Amino acid sequence: MTYCAILPVLDDDDREFALDDYEGAQARWCPGCGDHSILTAVEKLLVAEQLKPEQTMFVSGIGCSSRFPHYLKTYGFHGLHGRALPVATGIKLHRPDLDVFVVMGDGDCCSIGAAHWIHAIRYNMNMVALLLDNSIYGLTKKQTSPTTPQGFKTNTQPFGSFLPPLNPLTTTLGTTNVSFVAQTAEWVPAHLYATLRAAYRHPGFSFVRILQRCPMYTQGMYEEAVKNPAMMELLVHDDGVTAPELDRVYKNRVQHDPSDLDAARRLAEDMGHIRLGLFYKNEGRARYDLIRKVQKVSASDRMKLLDAELDHYAV
Amino acid sequence: MTAVIVGAEPQSLHAPTVIQRPEHTIEIVSDAGEGAQKCGQIFGAVSAKMGNGVWTVEIIPAEIQPPPRTADGASGNRIRIGTNAITNWGDETNLVVAFNEQVLLGRHRLGALASDAIVLLENSWATNPNPETRAAWDKALAELSAQSYRIIEVPMEQQCLTVDENPRKGKNMFVLGMLAYIYNRSVERIEEQIAYAFRKKSQEVYDKNISLLRLGMEWAAANLDFRIEVPTNPPAEALVVMNGNEALGMGALASGMEFGAMYPITHATSVSHYLAEVFSKFGGILHQAEDEIAAVGSAIGASYSGKVAFTITSGPGFALKTEFIGLAVMTETPLVIIDVQRGGPSTGLPTKVEQSDLLAAMFAEPGDAPRVVIAPSTIEECFHAVVTARQIAETFRMVVMVLSDANLSTGVQPFPRPQLKKEWFAPELDLAPVKEGQRAYEWDDQMGTSTRVIPGQPGGMFTVTGLSHDERSKVAYGAGIHQHSTTMRSRKLAVLQQTLLRPTIHGDQDGDLLVVGWGSTKGAIEEGVDRARAEGLRASSVHLTFLSPLQPGLKEMFSKFKKVMTVEINYSDQVGDPFITEENRRRGQLAMLLRAQTLCDVDCWTRVPGEPLRPGFIHKAIRDAVAAAGARS
Incomplete structure (x- = not known):
């Protein structure tokens, strides 16, 4: 997909990119960590969409998942805990020609960075935001996160997590100007990939919550769901996320029109089911990056304008 | 001596006495929202354009609409004009226009007024139907009579009612008219300035303002027995006149930066107000972020991905940005951070001046996070500091802090029109x-x-x-x-x-005392030094633009003086205070730095009055310090 660029995109670029063009350092996540399959799906997307590595930007915060950019061979910005979105906002405003992906964990996005999350949804700039949600603080070794299930024992809440978990889907769907909300799971690679592709192709802020297992600290949290597809429900629709190869395995299917925000909110509210699919999509939302787009001004025009500014203040 | 009260009836059948002065300081104070600031700004701009040296400062209450007629709700403008260049706000006010006696009382109690100040006071309150108001008037005038002010009652409201049924809405233009008469200002220039100030309003508003202006002039001509002449000295070179925040904003334009991010905070916000209007014409984006952290974060993102970007804030906002500043240092992402300092700690004195962010600007960060800190000392330097900051940030891949303050941000001063250069602009990617x-x-x-x-x-x-x-x-x-x-x-x-170059000494290269300053205090320090030197004292001063790194040659420079003392608007323990010893005394921020870097026994004279330092106070501190240096040697 090409974007209106502040800089001319080379038309005669006939390079073809293969998987190893996107592979960075050897991933150092724990064996069995869900991050591995997400990385694989993202690399597959980069190949499929033939994104130029130098025009592709992965921004992350701090946490296990935020090591993500190191394992890719694109431009990467591994920043502060909770603050991936502001950095991405600055990059996208100044360099709309770049394809921007943001990778956050649940503590990163839903706790310390919650303010930025809400506002990034409202800005609705064209980027993909991935919430790698393993319901726990992993890097700091098992503390309760905002999405930790109530009663789940951690090192900071050893008698069980005190409160019901925050629901990232309803939070996102409840925010003004929301334009794309999907949920997928790292253990359903076909659905994960299809969701990433839909998110990338959506012109706006695409929020994808990826349910994820942590083999160290939340063993068993999704064990039943992984073993028993009957516990899962797929949201399906012609405008939704489709992965035909899942039809035989995932029998629970709900027809959901992703343009129906009320229905999306109802489906997201019910936490009794694990629902994968596209909850909401609206390409007509206001986009801050388009609204704020500026024309390039040459140095000599700048001089003239500056001179005129000084004239206002001339004695 | 009791105040002289002049009635509202025409008095002067004779030609008015013309009082000649090399400089004069004028204040216009009102309740918030009555337009005293606009009146003062126009008067200041016109004076500058006519060739007077000018320095104006805003008198700002902390609230948008504090209760009316209260001593601490005074809002307005203070304009010091002179025949020659004016570099600071000066000492006491010589002429005050007050819209009510309570705001006047506020200024009186702060010691803002010269003992022989002329006061033009709205007198409708004296006959207000509310007996409490009348009583407050009587009480205030009794208190004011302790000073030998010359209080002239002016029927502002009564006069304005002849033009507009809402006198609150035009009194400031009537006052501007009085001042135009008193100081013999060019009516043509005032009209131009009014047209610009109200450019977003209708012709009707403009016409009404002009009627009020003329009414004020006529009333003053018919009723006042004096005029004041501060001879003008039209400059040979082209000048511009603006406040420090406009200069910072224009500096950002001149630097070629294309991305700035901010979150609203006093005193930084007016830079953004200015840029919000013009930046997009220059291909720039001013992003109002969701918070201070996001502001610096998005500036870092923009800067990392292209041209150097900037963020603008004030103390509390700066505190929030520190983690991101460490990230910029670690990733060597160039970044310009403008901190328009105010009184602290915490929310502190949001509308008042202080120079208390120096050490925070240099050191606020876990870990070692070296960065550049520069402090403009004049409005003109505010402009150039941003251009310089951008260049240093890019060249060295560093964070550059620009420390302005509330004195510069609202101070208005003419300065030579910058000779723009294309090389200032950030190069194309x-x-x-x-x-x-x-x-x-x-x-x-x-x-x-x-x-x-x-x-x-x-x-x-x-x-x-x-x-x-x-x-x-x-x-x-x-x-x-x-x-x-x-x-x-x-x-x-x-x-x-x-x-970097060695800083230049103001005064002799050796002597009894060297005063060291930084930031907005330059004009006041040099004026204090000049007064001391005029008395024969062997005092000099030096002003530092670079605080990190410090400019070279300081230790050698200090060795030529018996005593070295910083003058700063930040806190230090005062010698002789309870419990304060040489060992535990907390010193001014620059003094701490200089002691550490030069191993010289640098003393300090610092105050946190919430207002700019007055040259008269500095003069006195210099006298005391020179006497102490003499006693020691």
Whole structure:
């Protein structure tokens, strides 16, 4: 997909990119960590969409998942805990020609960075935001996160997590100007990939919550769901996320029109089911990056304008 | 001596006495929202245009609409004009126009007024139907009579009612008319200025303002027995006149930066107000972020991905930005941070001046996070500081802090029109492929400098990180690599320091006392020094623009004086205060720095009055310090 660029995109670029063009350092996540399959799906997307590595930007915060950019061979910005979105906002405003992906964990996005999350949804700039949600603080070794299930024992809440978990889907769907909300799971690679592709192709802020297992600290949290597809429900629709190869395995299917925000909110509210699919999509939302787009001004025009500014203040 | 009260009836059948003065300080004070500030701004701008030296400051209450008729709700403008250049707000006010007796009382109690000040006071309150108001008037005038002010009652409201049924809405133009008469200002220029000030309003509003202006002039001509002449000295060179925040904003335009981010905070916000109007014409984006952290974060994101970006804030906002500043240092992302300082700590004195962010600007960060700190000392320097900051940030891949303050931000002063240069602009992005084997940080082992790679450059796909890293930006925790990378990030400051010039001394190169200042106090310090020298005291001063790194030659310079003393608007313990000893005394922020860097016994005279330092107070401090130096030698 090409974007209106502040800089001319080379038309005669006939390079073809293969998987190893996107592979960075050897991933150092724990064996069995869900991050591995997400990385694989993202690399597959980069190949499929033939994104130029130098025009592709992965921004992350701090946490296990935020090591993500190191394992890719694109431009990467591994920043502060909770603050991936502001950095991405600055990059996208100044360099709309770049394809921007943001990778956050649940503590990163839903706790310390919650303010930025809400506002990034409202800005609705064209980027993909991935919430790698393993319901726990992993890097700091098992503390309760905002999405930790109530009663789940951690090192900071050893008698069980005190409160019901925050629901990232309803939070996102409840925010003004929301334009794309999907949920997928790292253990359903076909659905994960299809969701990433839909998110990338959506012109706006695409929020994808990826349910994820942590083999160290939340063993068993999704064990039943992984073993028993009957516990899962797929949201399906012609405008939704489709992965035909899942039809035989995932029998629970709900027809959901992703343009129906009320229905999306109802489906997201019910936490009794694990629902994968596209909850909401609206390409007509206001986009801050388009609204704020500026024309390039040459140095000599700048001089003239500056001179005129000084004239206002001339004695 | 009791105040002289002049009635509202026409008095002067004779030609008015013309009082000649080399300088005069005028204040216009009202309740908030009555337009005293606008009146003062126009008067200041017109005076500058006519060739007077000018320095204006705003008198700002902390609330948008504090209760009316209260002593601490005074809002307005203070304009010091002179025949020659005026570099600071001066000492006491010579002429006050007050819209009610309570705001006047507020200024009186602050000691803002000269004992022989002329006061033009709205007198409708004396006959107000509310007996409490009348009683307050009587009480206030009794208190004011303790000073020998010359109080002239002016029926402002009664007069304004002849033009507009809402006198609150035009009294300021009537007052402007009185001042135009008293100081013989060009009516044509005032009308021009009114047209500009009200350019977004209708012709009707403009016409009404002009009627009120003329009414004020006529009333003054018919009723006042004096005029004041501060001879003008039209400048040979082209000047511009603006406040420090406009100068900072214009500096950002002149630097060629294209992205700035902010969150509303006094005193920084008016820079953004200015840029919000004009920046997009220059191809720039001013992003109002969701909070201070997001503001600096988005500026870092923009800067990392292209041209150097900036963020604008004030003390509390700066505190919130510190973690991100560390990230910019660690990733060597160039960044300009403008901090318009105010009184602190915490929310502190939001509308008042202080210079208390110096050490925070330099050191607020866990870990070693060297950065450049520069402090403009005049409105003109506000403009140039941003241009310089952008250049240093880019050249050294560093964070550059620009410390302005509330004195500069609202101070208005004419200065030579900048001669614009294309070289000031950030160069266009070069997205050429990086050379084979390029590393993310190719540190020059001597200088610590390296070439920046930005997204879009083929072959340069690095992941920058706030983690300790090697030259390839690979996470590396080894002791050797951390020592080396920390050295490289620090070395750049030393390299920059070697390019700086020795600061210039104001006065003799040796003597009894050297006053050292930084930031907005320059004009007041130099005026204090000049007065001391006129008395024969052997005092000089030096003003530092670079605080990190410090300019060279200070130790040698200090050795030529018996005593060295900083003058700053920040807190220090005063010698002789309870419990204060030489050992536990907390000193001014620059004094601490200079003592550490030069091993000289640098003393300090600092105050936190919430207002700019007056040259008269500095003069007295210099006298005391010279006497102490003499006694010691």
